[in-house]
Amino acid sequence: MATQIVMDRNGDTRHNFDARDAKALLKAERRFKALTGAGFTAATRTADGEPVVTRTFDPTAEETLFFPRLVGG
Amino acid sequence: MKLLRKADDQLRRLLAACSRWALAFRDWYQRPSTIELRGRKLLREWLSPEQLAQYDAHSYFEVTGCHTGKRYRISHAVGANVYELDDAGWPRAGWCFVPNDHLVAGDVMLAQKIALETDERGALAVANNFAPR
Numbered sequence: 001m002a003t004q005i006v007m008d009r010n011g012d013t014r015h016n017f018d019a020r021d022a023k024a025l026l027k028a029e030r031r032f033k034a035l036t037g038a039g040f041t042a043a044t045r046t047a048d049g050e051p052v053v054t055r056t057f058d059p060t061a062e063e064t065l066f067f068p069r070l071v072g073g
Numbered sequence: 074m075k076l077l078r079k080a081d082d083q084l085r086r087l088l089a090a091c092s093r094w095a096l097a098f099r100d101w102y103q104r105p106s107t108i109e110l111r112g113r114k115l116l117r118e119w120l121s122p123e124q125l126a127q128y129d130a131h132s133y134f135e136v137t138g139c140h141t142g143k144r145y146r147i148s149h150a151v152g153a154n155v156y157e158l159d160d161a162g163w164p165r166a167g168w169c170f171v172p173n174d175h176l177v178a179g180d181v182m183l184a185q186k187i188a189l190e191t192d193e194r195g196a197l198a199v200a201n202n203f204a205p206r
Contacts, residue, residue: 007172007180011111039173043187049121053191065119067184068176072201073152073169 004031006040007067025059032057032064039069112179119183136186138193145189151181155189156205164205170196 004015015031017024036042036055043051044061054064105113117125124134133148135158146164148154152171156164172184188196 005115007115007174007176007184009108009175011108011177011180012115041184041187043191045119049119051119051187051190053187065115065183065187067180067187068172068174070170070184070188070196070199071173072199073171 002028002061003063004028005063005065006035007065019059029057029059035066040066041069042066106177109177109179112177112183114179116179116183119186124186134182134186136189138189139191140193143193147182147185147189149178149182151176151178153203154182155185155200167203167205168197168200169203170200 001016002019004017006013006015015028017028019025019028032042042054043065044054044058044063045051054061058064117128120128120134124136128134128149133146135144135146137144144158144162145168146156146158148156153167153169155168155170157166157168159165170185170188171181176184185196
């Protein structure tokens with residue numbers, strides 16, 4: 001089961017999907033494009049746990065984290 | 074005299090009870106919300122073992138900027154919480170950059186960590202600079 005984690009005012013919202021299900025995968029890809037298009041940054045982790053920013057949807061990613069655009073505080 | 078002593082004793086008991094009640098109220102009022110706890114959990118999942126140990130011990134952790142190799146300290150807060158460190162580990166400059174939404178501290182800190190570790194220059198380009206205290 002793969003997960004897309006979106007940071008939001010509730011802490012985060014998790015979208016779990018079966019990456020072997022073509023329909024679920026398409027939905028996840030659409031969510032990825034919608035979020036990154038809205039300015040969210042998408043990040044995954046390497047096997048060593050290092051974060052990596054990804055600009056294209058990776059259907060093999062087990063976990064993708066999205067956080068809103070960064071601005072000066 | 075006996076009556077005064079009894080009144081004094083009762084007053085002390087009342088004050089002790091009030092003090093206990095005040096402490097319990099303070100603990101209840103300052104308890105982290107469910108949202109706050111969720112943010113902390115997510116942060117903990119993404120920290121390296123070294124960062125997690127540092128965070129547990131000091132409520133901050135350090136990251137290395139991907140472009141310059143500089144060290145930054147990210148403290149538990151929702152803003153004005155990123156410090157560039159000098160070679161001795163002392164804060165040399167403060168950097169303020171946050172996600173463009175109202176997020177809890179754990180989420181803010183995680184976004185800052187990922188930004189510095191994957192796009193240090195991009196993060197600092199939008200950040201405001203402040204003098205560390």
